[in-house]
Amino acid sequence: MAVFFPRRAAIVASLIVTAALVVSGCSKDRANPLSPTTGTDLGATKNGITLSLAHPAVRGVTEVQDRHTAELMAIQGVVGTATGLDANGELAVLVLTEHELGAGRLPTTIEGLPVVQEVTGRIRAMDSGAAHKVKQTVPVQMGTSGGWRYDLANGYCCGGTLGSLVLKGGQQYVLSNYHVLEADIVSGGNSRVATAGDPVVQPGLIDISCNAATGQNVATLSGIKSLPSSNVDAAIAQVVSGMVRTDGSIIDVGTISATTQAAAIGQAVKKSGRTTGLTRSSVTGLNATVSVAYDNECAGGAAFTKTFTGQIVIKNRGSRFLNGGDSGSLMVQDVTTSPRAIGLLFAGSSSTAIANPIGHVLSFLGASMVGN
Amino acid sequence: MGRSLSPGRRAALAALGLVMLVVAACRGRARSPEPPAEPAAEVIVREGPAIMGIPGVAGLYEGRSPGGETVIRVMLVSAADSLVRRIPRRLGGYRVEIEVSGEIRPLDR
Numbered sequence: 452m453a454v455f456f457p458r459r460a461a462i463v464a465s466l467i468v469t470a471a472l473v474v475s476g477c478s479k480d481r482a483n484p485l486s487p488t489t490g491t492d493l494g495a496t497k498n499g500i501t502l503s504l505a506h507p508a509v510r511g512v513t514e515v516q517d518r519h520t521a522e523l524m525a526i527q528g529v530v531g532t533a534t535g536l537d538a539n540g541e542l543a544v545l546v547l548t549e550h551e552l553g554a555g556r557l558p559t560t561i562e563g564l565p566v567v568q569e570v571t572g573r574i575r576a577m578d579s580g581a582a583h584k585v586k587q588t589v590p591v592q593m594g595t596s597g598g599w600r601y602d603l604a605n606g607y608c609c610g611g612t613l614g615s616l617v618l619k620g621g622q623q624y625v626l627s628n629y630h631v632l633e634a635d636i637v638s639g640g641n642s643r644v645a646t647a648g649d650p651v652v653q654p655g656l657i658d659i660s661c662n663a664a665t666g667q668n669v670a671t672l673s674g675i676k677s678l679p680s681s682n683v684d685a686a687i688a689q690v691v692s693g694m695v696r697t698d699g700s701i702i703d704v705g706t707i708s709a710t711t712q713a714a715a716i717g718q719a720v721k722k723s724g725r726t727t728g729l730t731r732s733s734v735t736g737l738n739a740t741v742s743v744a745y746d747n748e749c750a751g752g753a754a755f756t757k758t759f760t761g762q763i764v765i766k767n768r769g770s771r772f773l774n775g776g777d778s779g780s781l782m783v784q785d786v787t788t789s790p791r792a793i794g795l796l797f798a799g800s801s802s803t804a805i806a807n808p809i810g811h812v813l814s815f816l817g818a819s820m821v822g823n
Numbered sequence: 824m825g826r827s828l829s830p831g832r833r834a835a836l837a838a839l840g841l842v843m844l845v846v847a848a849c850r851g852r853a854r855s856p857e858p859p860a861e862p863a864a865e866v867i868v869r870e871g872p873a874i875m876g877i878p879g880v881a882g883l884y885e886g887r888s889p890g891g892e893t894v895i896r897v898m899l900v901s902a903a904d905s906l907v908r909r910i911p912r913r914l915g916g917y918r919v920e921i922e923v924s925g926e927i928r929p930l931d932r
Contacts, residue, residue, distance in 0.1 A: 538889050538920075567889060598931075611931040630929040657932050684929070716887045726932065736896060738864040740871040741882030741927050758875060760868070764884050776932035800881075800925040803898065 509534060512542045515562045519544070528552050535567065543567045551717070583612075583702055583725045584658040589694050591653050591669055593625070594702040594723030594780065598655035599632050599672070600663050602749050604640030609749035610655025612725040612779035613669070615707070615792070616699035617687060619818035624687035625651060625670045625695065626812075627779030628797045629677045632686040635748040647674025651688040655725070657776065669694040675816065678745065679755045683807045683815050684797040699821035703729035704790065707783055709822035711809045712791040714763045719785035720793060724777030731785050732772040732804070734793075736764030741805055743798045761811070763794045767804040782806050789823045859916030863893050866915030874914070879906040881927050886920065893917060898924035 512534045520532045523546055531547035543565040546557055551568070558566050584596045591613075598610030611631030617624050633645040652659075652666030659665045670688035677685045698706050703723045718734040739762040747754035765782070767773050773780070778797055783790035794806030813819060828836070859866070863885040874883050874897060881898040888894050895917045897910050902923045912919055 609931055628929070628931070631931050716885075736884035736886045738867050739882055739884030740867055740875060741884075741898070742875060742880075743927050743929060745929060760871070761864075762882075762884070764886075773930055775930050778930040778932075796930070798927050798929050800927055803922070803924040803927065804930075805882075805927060 508542060512544065512564060515564055516544050519561050523557075526552075526556065528556070533569075535569075537565045537567045541565060545569050581728075583723065583728050584654055586654055586659070586665070586667065589667065589669075590696040591667075591694065592696055592700045592702045594704060594725075594729075596654035596658045596725040596776070597625070597627070597631075597651055597669065597779075598657070599635065599645055600650040600652045600656075600666070600668065601641060601643050601645075602635065602656055603661050603663075604635070604643075604748045605750040606640075607750035608656035608661035610657040610725070610776065612777055613651070613653060614722075614724070614779040614795070615701060615781035616690070616695065616697075616821040617813070617816065617818040618821050619687065619816060623690045623695070623697065623699075623821060624673065624818065625690060626685065626687055626781070626795065626816075626818075628684045628795070629686045630684060630745055630797070631779045632672060632688060633674070633676050634678075634745060634754070635751075636754060637747045637751065639748045639751050641748065645672060647672055653694075658725075667694065677815060679757050681815050682759055682761065683795070683812045684743075684757075684759075685795055685807065685812045685816060687816060687818065697821075701781065704783065706789065707781075707820065707822040708789040708791045709820050710791050711813070711820060712784060712793050713810065714793050714806075714808060718793070720765060720782050721785040721790070722773070722777070722780040722782045722796060724773065724780035724796070726774045726776035727771065730772045732766045734763060735766045735803075738762075739764050739805065741798070743805075759805075759807070761808065763806040763808055765796075765799075765804040765806060766802075767799050768802055770799075770801045773799050773804040781809075792820050792822075858893070861915055863895060863915070863917055866917060867895065870914050874910070877906070877909050879903070880910075881924050888918075888920070894920045896920045896922045898922045898927070900924070900926050 516532050516534050523529050523532050528548050533545040535545040537543040544561050545567050547569050593613055593615050595613055597613035602609045613625045613627050615626045617626045635645045649672045650668040651670040653669045670690050673687045677683050700706050701723045714734050716734055721731045723729050740760050741762055742758045744756045745754045773796055780796045781792055782794040782796050783792050792809045794809050795812045796806045798805045874880055879900050881900050883897045886894050886896040895914050899906055
């Protein structure tokens with residue numbers, strides 16, 4: 452009869468424990484508190500703990516970041532450091548760079564923490580947007596506050612950005628969004644619906660205390676309503692002679708190219724809009740299907756929800772690239788001279804901006820960009 | 824009277840068993856999936872309606888991970904566990920990443 456000795460039991464137990472550790476270490480699917488893989492939004496939770504400086508683990512990483520910031524900033528192309536998450540949702544040291552730095556330029560880890568490169572572009576003082584809201588001396592530049600002259604209803608006035616200039620049938624038109632210029636589709640709170648021939652004012656009512664009399668009519672609505680049936684949120688208004696610069700110049704951007712460009716992931720972009728002025732970001736996604744809810748007039752009720760396809764996604768952390776009132780802005784390449792149009796900005800959240808590809812917009816309108 | 828293994832042979836057998844266990848566990852890590860043949864854009868067109876039909880999904884798009892891998896990102900209005908659990912880990916062979924974007928709204932003022 453075999454007797455089970457204590458020493459044998461200890462050997463077997465240690466082998467089982469060792470095997471369990473090996474299996475878990477080699478396992479492909481690491482435990483992730485949020486399954487599937489989460490994004491790298493800094494507002495996320497990790498293991499049920501909100502990422503904030505109140506948490507010791509986060510503070511630990513910021514201390515590592517602080518110890519190494521000077522040496523990281525000495526690397527050409529590095530414009531900043533931060534504490535954040537890597538693609539696996541693990542705490543990491545972020546290195547902000549002006550442009551993509553190639554392999555070997557940055558350490559892969561610092562004190563055991565992963566290092567993640569984030570291409571932000573050059574960090575600049577933010578344009579407060581003030582120049583984009585004032586009543587301009589005619590002829591006005593684009594990238595400015597504007598809207599439907601009668602966009603006042605239910606105790607509120609509304610507006611957005613007159614973003615750029617397009618050419619259609621030999622005539623110049625201001626390009627903005629449907630929801631900025633033509634979305635009042637019920638008599639509702641103002642006994643009006645947006646109609647072809649209605650005036651477009653600069654600045655928009657939101658910047659002249661809702662008093663249209665202090666604005667200036669710069670264009671008239673075309674009446675081409677892109678929504679809800681098409682796949683673009685676009686509207687054009689025919690320029691009133693002498694009121695808009697015929698070169699299509701955009702505040703802080705200048706004149707653009709008449710040629711457009713398709714978006715690409717990682718592409719650096721900029722825009723000039725009423726609320727946040729001149730801002731920069733990068734394209735983070737393509738071929739987006741996104742659902743957007745529209746109202747039937749300013750501060751009105753629900754009109755319809757539109758699902759767009761094939762849209763461009765742009766990083767918009769903290770609404771720094773695009774915010775309320777910037778709708779209608781033209782998104783262009785982030786280059787100094789004659790940038791090409793890439794998209795028409797129209798929607799977003801505090802982390803994400805969405806643009807119609809400019810090719811889709813121009814195709815729907817039967818128009819081309821006014822530019823060099 | 825029963826036969827029993829010597830301590831040396833027992834140790835050797837245990838080591839062999841451990842090695843076999845390591846090989847079996849690590850084989851999965853050595854393999855990496857081949858990139859899907861179907862373009863992500865087509866996967867989004869095909870799978871999009873079903874994903875968009877999940878309450879709380881704001882959108883989905885083709886993105887790129889920091890390592891250069893093409894992924895499909897699904898935008899959610901919140902990080903609620905009950906919502907996250909409904910999102911598949913892969914779509915059309917592409918790894919899915921969750922992005923808590925919040926609701927996407929028109930940005931007039």
